[in-house]
Every structure is written in C-alpha cells, then in structure tokens.
Amino acid sequence: MFLRASGACSTALFLLATLPACVECPRLPGLSVNACAQVERLALPATLPPSVGNAKADDRNALLLGFQVFFDARFSSNQDVRCATCHLPERDFHDAKPTSTGLATVDRNSPSTLHAAWQRWQTWDGKADSLWSQPLGAFENPKEMNYTRLEIAHQIAASHRARYENAFGPLPPLDDGARFPSKGKPGEESWDRMAAADQLEVNRVVANVGKALEAYMRKAVHGTGRIDKYVQGDTSALTKEEEKGLVVFFKAGCDACHSGPTFTDDAFHALGVPPAPGMGPDRGRAAALEQLAQSPFSVDGPFHDGPKLAPTPAPTAADEGAFHTPTLRNVTRTGPWGHNGIFPTLASVLDFHQKGGEGKVSPKLKKVDLTTDERAALVAFMAALEVDDPPQPWNNWPDR
Ligand code: HEC
Ligand code: HEC
Known part of the structure; x- marks a missing residue:
C-alpha cells in the first residue's frame, strides 16, 4: 500500500x-x-491459479511422467523432435527464432512456456482453452512433431508404462492390434475405422499425457522479479529510469491489454501485425475458435475434469486477425517478438504500437506520442520485468 x-x-x-x-x-x-x-496489482501472487480441468495438475506422479515426456524425442515421426526443441530450458523455454522449426518451419513464434500456467488461453490464437489440451496440437502438427495419437499411446506403453499407470491407472489393451492400429489420427483411415469406444480410450490416454505435461509445466514456471519487490514496497528495486518507464507504461495505455501481474489480460486483440515475408494473412483467433469448436479436448468435452465450462463462442468480426496479448514478464529474453517473430527489437514493437497498429485494429490500441526520453524509459521498464528461473530440477533436462 x-x-x-x-x-x-x-x-x-x-x-x-x-x-x-x-x-x-x-x-x-x-x-x-x-x-x-x-x-x-502487478505483484505476482505466491500461488498459481488453479488448473483448468485437470485433476492431476498438482499430482507428483503425473509431474514425473510429464517431465520425461517433455524431453523425449521418441514422440516425433523422425524420433528427433521434442517439446524442448522449441522450448529450450537453457533459453527460458523459448527458441530465440522468429518462427520455430520442428519437422518443418511453422508460421508462429514459440512462446516461452514459463508463464503458460498463469494463463487460461494457450498459443497465440488460443486454439487450446486449457494448458493440458495444448500439447496434443504440437504432437500431431505435421510441421512440429508429426506424430499421431495412436503412436503416442503405444510409445507411452513401450517407454513410460509404469510412470503412466502410477498416475492414471491401467492403460487400455493396446497390444490388441486389431482394435488399436500402430498409428493414426482423425482423418486417417486406420483411426477412422476404429470403434468409437476404442477411439475414446486412446483420446483419454493422450488427454492424460497432456495433463502430465501440464503438471510439469506448472513446476517449470517462472518466479518473481524486481518489479514484484518494487510493488511490495522495496522502492530501490527499480532504478529511477525504470520507475519513469512504469509511469509511461500507464500513460501510454499499455495496461489496457498488458494488465495485471502477468502483464496480459489473457484476451485477444487485432493490432494488424503484418504477415511475415512470403506468408499469407493469418486469421488468428477467428480460425482458432472454429478449430476449437470441433475439438473433443475442449473445456466442454469428456476429458475436462470437474464441472464443464461454457462451450466455445462463435467467432465475431473482432476475432479476425486477433492474437493473444503476450505476457511482458521476461520479454527481453523472448525475442524476436510478435506472433510471427517479425519484430527484431523491442523498439520496433514499440514503434508499431505507438503508431496505433496497421489497418483495422482494436479500439483499445491508441496512437500515442512519446518523447525520446519516455520511449527509452519504457524500454528500460520492460527490461526490468525479467523474472527468476524455475526451481531445480524442473528448469533443466531430466537426469534420466
Ligand atoms: C516445432 C517447435 C515446437 C515444438 C516441438 C513444440 N512447440 Fe509448443 N509452441 C510452439 C509454437 C510455434 C507455439 C505457438 C503456436 C501458435 O500460436 O499457433 C507453441 C505454443 C506452446 C504453448 C502455449 C504457450 C503460450 O504462451 O501460449 C505451450 C504450453 C506449448 N507450446 C507447450 C509445448 C509442449 C508441451 C510441447 C511438446 C508436446 C511443445 N510445445 C512442442 C513451438 C513448438
Ligand atoms: C489493444 C491491446 C494492446 C495494447 C494497448 C498494447 N498491446 Fe502490446 N501487444 C498486444 C498484442 C495482441 C500483441 C501481440 C501482437 C501480435 O503479434 O499479433 C502485443 C505484443 C507486444 C509485445 C511483443 C511481446 C512478445 O512476446 O512478442 C510487446 C513488447 C508489447 N506488446 C508491448 C506493449 C507496450 C509497451 C504497449 C504500450 C505502448 C502495448 N504493448 C500496448 C496488445 C496490446
């Protein structure tokens, strides 16, 4: 106070x-x-928000499975791509590239996963409405890990059976090859001709793998930084320049979207960030909502633990080209910036915001004039938002 x-x-x-x-x-x-x-209200609360729909989010057995799977390259079609390929612990669980490369190069920048547990919506367009449901998208994306849900279930049985069963109980009889082909996902014949009840069993296994990965990502979460000390009363925790930047941050209206302790409203706004060279326009949130409405892994689906949440709303005009407000904690460590990594410096992101974005933008984004001094202070303030690494051993590769 x-x-x-x-x-x-x-x-x-x-x-x-x-x-x-x-x-x-x-x-x-x-x-x-x-x-x-x-x-x-900027101080980071001492505890994480509750998980969305994952009864095992804070279960130690689930965590131990998730820790192994996060670093296990066997869950990819070339046996060489793992979650940590694009979310490297030694780089704050980020890959420092404009857009990430797994089996091929994707069209989005990999967010650091250090803050994932603090937010409800995952990925730049929110195509996952909970943290546990996000990993399946990475596994099955042909450009990321190019794996299939049947292969995930078989790989769990082959390499992590005891860990899985400790956390989630017995696996289905996956060695029955007539019921559970070796590979396949929706849209592929091997999957589509399976009995619905068996598809449900496999979907449950992969949902549980997602829940284990969430349990890990809730441990591999960032700590607090100088900004928290400052807000709690240690006024020497920010320099005078950074403190001035804090004032500019509010004067410039940044808090209209980068609000609260995670510096994000966990919502979606169109700023008109142009496509990367050679790329077409990206519908962002609008396409994600359409995708989510088809997903069995959403908060109104059968694998959501606890009371079901409201189903995904239909996209509106405001969702076209809208992206998730990124956290600003650790922002200096996660460049290049923007959903497609087109901003090489923080100053260039700031230029883009200051001119009020491009084309049809959210009414919350206002054009703002700042003096050279104010701009420098604002950039210094963003740099002051660095936070502590997660505790050992979760900040590192597992000791197998
Ligand atoms: C080929 C690189 C790559 C791999 C491999 C990969 N990711 Fe990602 N990850 C990304 C990119 C790119 C995004 C943003 C995707 C988007 O916006 O569409 C992302 C988004 C995320 C997010 C959302 C974070 C946020 O702030 O919105 C989480 C959580 C995540 N990944 C976890 C994982 C896990 C767990 C795995 C392993 C199962 C994994 N990722 C594998 C590149 C990758
Ligand atoms: C209307 C909501 C809104 C306002 C106001 C806003 N931002 Fe953003 N900001 C966003 C969104 C959305 C993105 C992601 C844009 C994209 O890549 O499509 C973003 C991206 C950023 C990034 C890049 C972060 C990263 O990890 O890539 C920085 C830095 C940033 N904003 C700083 C600021 C500053 C400083 C201000 C005030 C001058 C500000 N923002 C005002 C919504 C907003």
Whole structure:
C-alpha cells in the first residue's frame, strides 16, 4: 500500500472528485488514482491459479511422467523432435527464432512456456482453452512433431508404462492390434475405422499425457522479479529510469491489454501485425475458435475434469486477425517478438504500437506520442520485468 495516499487525500477526493491538487499517487505523481491502484496489482501472487480441468495438475506422479515426456524425442515421426526443441530450458523455454522449426518451419513464434500456467488461453490464437489440451496440437502438427495419437499411446506403453499407470491407472489393451492400429489420427483411415469406444480410450490416454505435461509445466514456471519487490514496497528495486518507464507504461495505455501481474489480460486483440515475408494473412483467433469448436479436448468435452465450462463462442468480426496479448514478464529474453517473430527489437514493437497498429485494429490500441526520453524509459521498464528461473530440477533436462 505504499503507492496510494490514504486519509485526507482520499476523503478530499471523495468529497470533490475532481480536486486536481490532491496527489493520490504520492510515489508516482504522474499517475491517476486508477493507474496507481493497477500498479499495486502487478505483484505476482505466491500461488498459481488453479488448473483448468485437470485433476492431476498438482499430482507428483503425473509431474514425473510429464517431465520425461517433455524431453523425449521418441514422440516425433523422425524420433528427433521434442517439446524442448522449441522450448529450450537453457533459453527460458523459448527458441530465440522468429518462427520455430520442428519437422518443418511453422508460421508462429514459440512462446516461452514459463508463464503458460498463469494463463487460461494457450498459443497465440488460443486454439487450446486449457494448458493440458495444448500439447496434443504440437504432437500431431505435421510441421512440429508429426506424430499421431495412436503412436503416442503405444510409445507411452513401450517407454513410460509404469510412470503412466502410477498416475492414471491401467492403460487400455493396446497390444490388441486389431482394435488399436500402430498409428493414426482423425482423418486417417486406420483411426477412422476404429470403434468409437476404442477411439475414446486412446483420446483419454493422450488427454492424460497432456495433463502430465501440464503438471510439469506448472513446476517449470517462472518466479518473481524486481518489479514484484518494487510493488511490495522495496522502492530501490527499480532504478529511477525504470520507475519513469512504469509511469509511461500507464500513460501510454499499455495496461489496457498488458494488465495485471502477468502483464496480459489473457484476451485477444487485432493490432494488424503484418504477415511475415512470403506468408499469407493469418486469421488468428477467428480460425482458432472454429478449430476449437470441433475439438473433443475442449473445456466442454469428456476429458475436462470437474464441472464443464461454457462451450466455445462463435467467432465475431473482432476475432479476425486477433492474437493473444503476450505476457511482458521476461520479454527481453523472448525475442524476436510478435506472433510471427517479425519484430527484431523491442523498439520496433514499440514503434508499431505507438503508431496505433496497421489497418483495422482494436479500439483499445491508441496512437500515442512519446518523447525520446519516455520511449527509452519504457524500454528500460520492460527490461526490468525479467523474472527468476524455475526451481531445480524442473528448469533443466531430466537426469534420466
Ligand atoms: C516445432 C517447435 C515446437 C515444438 C516441438 C513444440 N512447440 Fe509448443 N509452441 C510452439 C509454437 C510455434 C507455439 C505457438 C503456436 C501458435 O500460436 O499457433 C507453441 C505454443 C506452446 C504453448 C502455449 C504457450 C503460450 O504462451 O501460449 C505451450 C504450453 C506449448 N507450446 C507447450 C509445448 C509442449 C508441451 C510441447 C511438446 C508436446 C511443445 N510445445 C512442442 C513451438 C513448438
Ligand atoms: C489493444 C491491446 C494492446 C495494447 C494497448 C498494447 N498491446 Fe502490446 N501487444 C498486444 C498484442 C495482441 C500483441 C501481440 C501482437 C501480435 O503479434 O499479433 C502485443 C505484443 C507486444 C509485445 C511483443 C511481446 C512478445 O512476446 O512478442 C510487446 C513488447 C508489447 N506488446 C508491448 C506493449 C507496450 C509497451 C504497449 C504500450 C505502448 C502495448 N504493448 C500496448 C496488445 C496490446
């Protein structure tokens, strides 16, 4: 509570709401009352939010399975791509490339997974509405791991049976080759001609593998940083320049979307970020919502633990070309930036935001004029958002 004045000032404001002489944010006089309250909310809570639909999210056996699978390249068609290919622990679970390469090069930038457990919506377009349902997309994407759900189930049985069964109970009788072909996913004949009940069994195994990976990603989560110390009262935790940048951050309206302790509203906005050279337009959130409506792994599907959540809404015009507001924690370590990695520097991202984006953009994004000093302070502030690495051993490759 060091930021906001109490007592006389609040009373005066209550009586005369527009009283200009009353400084309601004594430490940061440039800020409005409202922004001052927002600053206090920037501190990262001590605990993660509850998982969405995963009863095993904090289960140690599930975690031990997920830790192994995250680093296991056998879950890819060439036996050489693993989650850690694009989410490298030694690079903050990011790959420092404009767009990632697995079996082929994808058209999106890999987000760091260090903050995934803090957000509901996963990937730049939110095509996964929970953390546990996200990994299956990576496994089956032909450009990422190019694996199939039947192969995942068989690989679990061959390489991780005990770990799996400790966490989730017995595997189905996968060695019955007539019921469970060696490979296949929806759209492939081997899968499509399976009995619906057997498809459900395999889907349950892969959903559980996702749940194990979530349990791991909830451990491999970032800690706090200087900004948290500052907000909690240690005013020396930010330099004067960074503190000025904090004020500019609010003055420039960045908090309209990069809000709260994770510096994201966990929502989607169109900024008109242009396609990368040689790429077509990306519908972002609109296409993801259509995809999600078809998925059996969504929050209203059979593998969601606990009360079902509302089904996915249909896309609206605002979803066309909209992308997830990325966290700004650790932002200096996750360049190049933007959903397709087209921004080589933080200054270039800032230029793009400052001019109000391009084309048809969210009304929340305003064109903003900043002095050279203000810009430099804002970039310094973003650099001050670096956070601690996850605790050992989850910040590293498993010791097999
Ligand atoms: C070929 C590189 C590649 C591989 C392999 C890969 N990912 Fe990703 N990951 C990405 C990219 C790119 C995105 C963003 C995708 C998008 O927006 O469509 C992403 C998004 C994510 C996200 C969402 C994070 C966020 O902030 O939105 C999570 C979680 C994640 N991956 C976990 C995994 C797991 C677990 C695996 C292994 C099963 C995996 N990834 C394999 C590249 C990869
Ligand atoms: C209307 C909501 C909105 C506002 C306001 C906004 N941003 Fe963003 N920001 C986004 C979205 C959405 C993206 C991702 C855009 C994309 O790649 O398509 C983004 C991307 C970024 C990135 C790149 C992060 C990464 O990991 O790639 C940075 C840095 C950033 N914004 C900083 C700022 C700053 C500084 C301000 C204030 C001047 C600001 N933003 C205002 C929504 C917003």
